Structure formats: C-alpha cells, structure tokens
Amino acid sequence: MTSSTNLTYIYEDLIGTICMESYLLSGIMWLPLALLAVPFWILCFVFISAFIAVFFDKMTVSKGTYPDMCLLTLAYLWDIFGRIWHGYEVHGIKNLPEGPGLIIYYHGGIPLDYIFLIARLYLRKERFCHSVVDRFVLKFPGCQKLFEKLCMDIGTKETCLSVLKHNLLGISPGGTREALFSDENYTLIWAKRKGFAQVAIDAKVPIIPVFTQNNREGYRTLGKLSALQKLYEKYRMPVVPIYGGFPVKWNTYIGEPIPYDPNTTAEELVKKTKNALQTLIDKHQKQPGCIGRALLERFYNHSRKDKLT
Template identity: 55%
Template sequence: MGAAAPPYHRHQAPYPGRFKDGGLGTEPAGAGRPSPSPSPASPQRGGGRASYAGPGAARRGACCCRGQEMIGRKESCASGQLPMTYLSCLAYILEEWTAVEYLKKYFFHVVIISRSDEVKATKDPLSEVWDSARKTVASFWDIYARIWHGYELHGVENLPEGPGILVYYHGAIPIDYLYFLSRLFLWKKRLCLSVADHFVFRLPGLKLLLEVTGVMPGTREECLSALKNGHLVSISPGGVREALFSDESYQLMWGNRKGFAQVALDAKVPIIPMYTQNVREGYRMFKERRFFRKLYESTRLPFTPPYGGLPVKFRTYIGEPIPYDPNITTDELVEKTKSAVQALIKKHQTIPGSIWKALMDRFDRHRKSD
C-alpha cells in the first residue's frame, strides 16, 4: 500500500504532477515517475516552447510532447507509457488555452467573491482590476456568438473615440447586445455602459455584478457623469415594452421617451444608431399577449415568456453618428434618431422577419457591409 495522497489545496490541482504555479506537476517532470521518450514521429524542436526555463515551460513541453505522441499518431488518450483517462487528456489540452486559466479564477460569480475586496479598495467598479474577469466572460460570450449565431459586427469605425450615446432596437432577448458588448471589449478593450430597466435592479444578489459590467439605472445625472468621463453609453428607448410587444415587423415602440436626446444635447455628444439583423428570429414572443400586456402595464415586470433560441444569423450594424447640433430641438433629435434606426432595419432586415431565411443566412458567404 502506498502513502496517503497529500491534501489538495487551491494552488494545486488534482491531476498527477501539477506545479504550484498551475503547471502540470507537483514536482518537476520526470521526478518520481518515468518521462516519455521522444516519439520518432514527433522529434523535439530546438527553440520551441519546451526550451524555456521554469516549471511552466516544463509543463508545456511535457504536454506538447504527449499531445504530439497521442494526437499526432491518432492514438487513444489511454495509450502509451503514461496511461491517462480521457478527462485527464482533455485537461492537458485545455490547459494550453489561455481562456481556461482565466475561467478558473474569474468565471461569473466566482470572480465577484474572489475580487470584491480589491474592487472595494479602488472604490470604482469600472476599475481595470476587473479587466481580466471582463475578458473571460467576453471571450466565452464571443465563442458562443460565433458558434451558435455566426455573429458579425459591422461599423465599429463609426464609434467615436470619445463619448457618445448608442441607440438600438431591443430584441425579445437582447443576447445580440451581449455579443456586441463582448466583441467591442475584445476588439477595442472598451467598456460600453448600459442603461437598463428598473426591474433589473430589483433582482437580488446582482448589485456588484451590474456595477462591474457597467449597467446603470440611467438617471440623467448618471448618464451625464458617464459621458463626461469619456464613456460610451447605450440605451434602447423601447426598452422592455419593445422587447415584449414588438414582433417580426420590427416596429419601434419608443412611446414618448425623449430623455436620451436631451442628455445627448446637454452633454454635446453624438448619437449612434445600432441594429442587429434577425434578432427577432432568434427569440420571439407568443402572439396572444393581451393578458401579459395588462400584467406588464400594472406591475412593470416582464412576465411574457419568449421562445426560440434558434441558430439564426446575427449581424450587428452600427450606423453613422448623428453629430451634436446646438440648433436642433429635443423632439427633432428624437425623430432624427428614430429615422436612423429605421433606416438600418429597412436596409438590412427582411420584413416581415422569416425564421427560415434567417437560418439560411448562416450559409450566405457574402459578408454584408454598411
């Protein structure tokens, strides 16, 4: 009988041979266990990753060697001198993916618990302390967007270097907006602050998460402060009502909402229209909604159930900015913005929306531009 295994702690993963820095091996490769001999089919390469000094390099070299032996010869993960389970084999492969290292530390609520003290110390939830976490979450959303919706983002060059207000059409489930935020952060390392409906802030346990991701109630003072600090601020004037009760005709449901235009004039910033093609074909609401509409109007809570989740093609288009004009009125700016969003819809969307066509768009190799 062998000696009892040492207790596992957070700096040491439960795989055989793992370095304390996160690399493979609680002891250097080859210590206490046989090392695999180089395969003739996969000779060692001089100056490669395994040649770097340090335990991490030893881990990468060992992993690369095993990967070449197993995968290069198309052998089973359990074959060779060092038999491994399929789970261990998968772990070796995934360890080479940087995003997994981020995931282990920062994924979703774990990041809130693990780094809340640092954020409190900075007294700024938008601090760069959270950039690693944002990058992790953005990376996984972007992977999902690419795989499930073949997501494309067009017109990023239309975003100003400084502050501005993005105005967009609200889908039944605004997953397209999450895709946009994720890709913008990955491409430009830029955080776009989001104005959300008040019901979101009634949900328990989300306060810090909302603050860190730049979600705010959208009072005039908060929006002006964010714009003054150089941020992009996004808002859907239709909000929850548009999400619940618009349909495949893609009608805007802004009502009498003018606050975004007044803030743009007060802050002297441009307004940038934005729209995602096929967003209503990805998720839809049921046709009979009179009961749910009465319920929403009385409670302001979104009880209407959506359906869908289909892998339709999503393309987000950012239109040309509407520059600040001191001579324009609030009502005129609202109408100008509405016309700009409607123009994007008319240009890029089949109306009424068709789920079948939206699915077929996945096979359209022609990349549409602005």
C-alpha cells in the same frame, strides 16, 4: 425476383416508415423542451458570469489581481457564445466615435446581441460601453456584483451625463416594452420617450444607431396576447414568456452617427434617431422576419468589408 425477396423489400419499407414516424413523433415531443432549454442555458451563463465577477472581486481585494481580467474573462465568455451559437458579426465599426457617444439600439426579446456587441468592442477595440437597464433587471438575485462590474445602471440624468464625459453609453428607448411587445415586423415602440435625446444634447455627444439583423428570429415572445399586454401596462410585470434560442445568423450594424447640433431640440433629435434606426432596419432586415430564412443565412458568405470579427 422471388416472392421472399419482395416480402423482404416490403418489410424494410415498413420498418423504415415506422422508424421515420417514430423519429418525427419524438422530435415533436422534444421540441417544446428544446425551445425552453436555450433560455435556461442563457440563465446559466448569467450565473456563471455572476460567479466570475464575485471571484475576481475577492481576488482583487486579497491578491491584487489586475482588475480588468474580470472584464476580459466575461467578454471572452459571451463572445464565444455569440460566435458559436449565432455566428455573430459586427459591421460599421468605423462609425463609432473615438470619444464618448450615445448608442441607441433596438431591443430584442433577449438583448443578447447588445451583450455580444459590448463584449466584442472590449476585446477588439478596448472600448468599454456602460449601459442603462430597467429597474427589475438590477433586482435579479445574485447578480449585483456582475451588474456593478459591467457598469449597468437605471440611468438617471446625472449618471448618464457623468458617463458621457468620457465613455460610450448604451440605451434602448423601447426598453422592456419593445422587448416584449415588438414582433417579427420590428416595430419601434418608444412611446413618448425623449430623455435620451436631452441627455445627448446636454452632454454634447453624437448618437449612434445600432440594429442587429434577425434579432427577433433568435428569441421570440408571446407579446401578442392582449391579456399579457394589459397586465404589463397596469402592474409593470414583465411576465411575457420568451422562447426560442434558434441559432440564426446575427449581424449587428452600427449606423452613421448623428452629430451634436446645439440648434436641435430634443423632439427633433428623437425623430432623427428614430428615422436613422428605422433606416437600418429597413436596409438590413427582411420583414416580416422568418426563422427558416435566418437559419439558412448561417451558411451565406457576407462581405468582410468594414467588419469586426
């Protein structure tokens, strides 16, 4: 081999190394922007949904368009998002009662999994689920008609009882606090909340626990910062940054319902519900959660038994 050939190989190796370093530095520089891009993308989806709600509201008034077309369009929009970005699947659909029931779910950093669930239920089972949300959510600019169409409310006892006469209702007892300050160990943060249990008892409906695998690996928060925790507890300001948007595998598991029992107190029902939800977490979630492992699970074949896709 001639010296010129050797120099050629050395030159190619050098150029290759420089290119690899260049790509690596570029990736490091763009990573923060990428982590913020998906949450921004979700915000765009919200405003697109708000536009759809307003559009169909006007069409309904002026031309008599079939009202459920709005819900159908919204359901397809979010279901497509879930399928493509998270390979979203639902397991245990048979556990949902035919009649009314109270869905209790673990609240992730961004509750997209719950949105995907109600979209999938509407598309495949024609079941619509009302939702209890935090007050600040309803103040989101430009989305009042959307929240009205999706039957989202702060959830007073009277409104909850009214909904549970004939419909499904979704509540996360952990709410915003659990969303912001739980972590990859999937800790349930319910404080002393028991209102949901009393509502279930008064309405005489079962409670259905729901958990989404890899929830925290998709969207994470900086909730471990003590200063942000103190700020929230003092002023109820949800200013904890959320980042991520990793396309990890999401499987939502619907647990067996906890039947109505007139002899069970609200305190006992809270404990039963918490144990049922914790059982789902322990069964289906490896703890602590790992983003890399959750990404690899996109390529695994899951059992198709009792799965709604």
